[in-house]
Amino acid sequence: MPVHIPSQPLNLRRLISAMAGHVVGTEIQVHEELGSTSDHVRGLGMAGHPHGLVVFAESQTAGRGRRENRWSSEPGRDLMFSLLLRPEAGLEFWPRLTTLAALAVCHAMESVAGIQALIKWPNDVYLQDRKGAGILAETFTGGAGAFMVLGIGVNVNTDSYPLELRDIATSLRLVSGREVDRTALAVAMLKALDQQVKRLGVGFEESVAEAQQRSWLIGKTLTARMDGQEVRGTATGLNHDGHLLVRDERGMVLTLSSAEQVRPLA
Numbered sequence: 001m002p003v004h005i006p007s008q009p010l011n012l013r014r015l016i017s018a019m020a021g022h023v024v025g026t027e028i029q030v031h032e033e034l035g036s037t038s039d040h041v042r043g044l045g046m047a048g049h050p051h052g053l054v055v056f057a058e059s060q061t062a063g064r065g066r067r068e069n070r071w072s073s074e075p076g077r078d079l080m081f082s083l084l085l086r087p088e089a090g091l092e093f094w095p096r097l098t099t100l101a102a103l104a105v106c107h108a109m110e111s112v113a114g115i116q117a118l119i120k121w122p123n124d125v126y127l128q129d130r131k132g133a134g135i136l137a138e139t140f141t142g143g144a145g146a147f148m149v150l151g152i153g154v155n156v157n158t159d160s161y162p163l164e165l166r167d168i169a170t171s172l173r174l175v176s177g178r179e180v181d182r183t184a185l186a187v188a189m190l191k192a193l194d195q196q197v198k199r200l201g202v203g204f205e206e207s208v209a210e211a212q213q214r215s216w217l218i219g220k221t222l223t224a225r226m227d228g229q230e231v232r233g234t235a236t237g238l239n240h241d242g243h244l245l246v247r248d249e250r251g252m253v254l255t256l257s258s259a260e261q262v263r264p265l266a
């Protein structure tokens with residue numbers, strides 16, 4: 001059995017001081033254990049907490065991923081956090097936040113660990129062809145109006161994965177060969193998110209262009225399910241909203257707005 005030594009605990013004081021004057025991180029909480037940071041933030045959103053609130057947990061007992069998957073992580077070694085957003089832009093623009101969050105995660109990982117991070121459209125960040133982070137974007141309506149919860153899980157200092165995950169998951173530690181200062185990475189994440197969230201209003205075209213440059217999926221052959229039918233094609237790019245363009249076997253270009261049924265072929 002591998003022995004997992006906890007990393008340094010997240011330093012709340014350092015986080016608060018680094019994020020002074022930023023919108024993201026206007027309120028920051030660090031919990032030893034929560035069910036799910038996203039469920040916790042949803043409750044705080046319903047109770048009227050502000051745009052920019054961030055909640056970290058050292059450990060989650062009911063961490064959630066997309067499609068009702070579980071998200072589990074060794075306590076104290078990775079990053080699990082959720083951000084409350086109340087964007088001024090119309091609701092139709094909110095799905096863009098997934099692209100913006102994925103870019104922020106790539107920037108933070110690269111600046112702190114010096115590795116290359118790519119986006120597996122739309123919600124995953126890949127390091128050396130394996131998943132290094134996942135994003136769960138959820139919209140709710142509560143007493144103080146609609147809000148979004150961006151839940152982000154980053155594989156940071158985990159140094160081994162069970163056999164069944166070894167080909168699909170990795171961590172910054174495994175890719176860079178070095179233990180990462182999680183508080184420094186958390187600060188970099190929040191600063192990058194602060195920058196990117198502003199682009200929901202102005203500059204989204206540039207973000208799409210960058211997401212396209214950083215795409216792990218573009219150029220790959222994939223299958224996707226559309227209107228109940230399975231299509232096979234090649235990912236060719238992103239449109240102005242960050243949706244995936246796929247050229248099918250007849251040469252028709254399809255636009256995919258959700259990744260639910262997208263499977264890259266090896």
Ligand code: BTN
Pocket residue numbers: 035036037038039060062063064065066067069071079080081082123124133134135136151152153154
């Ligand atoms: C995915 O890849 O399917 C998305 C994973 C999102 C996991 C994070 S961890 C912090 C936050 N709390 C949760 O319960 N889920 C998200």
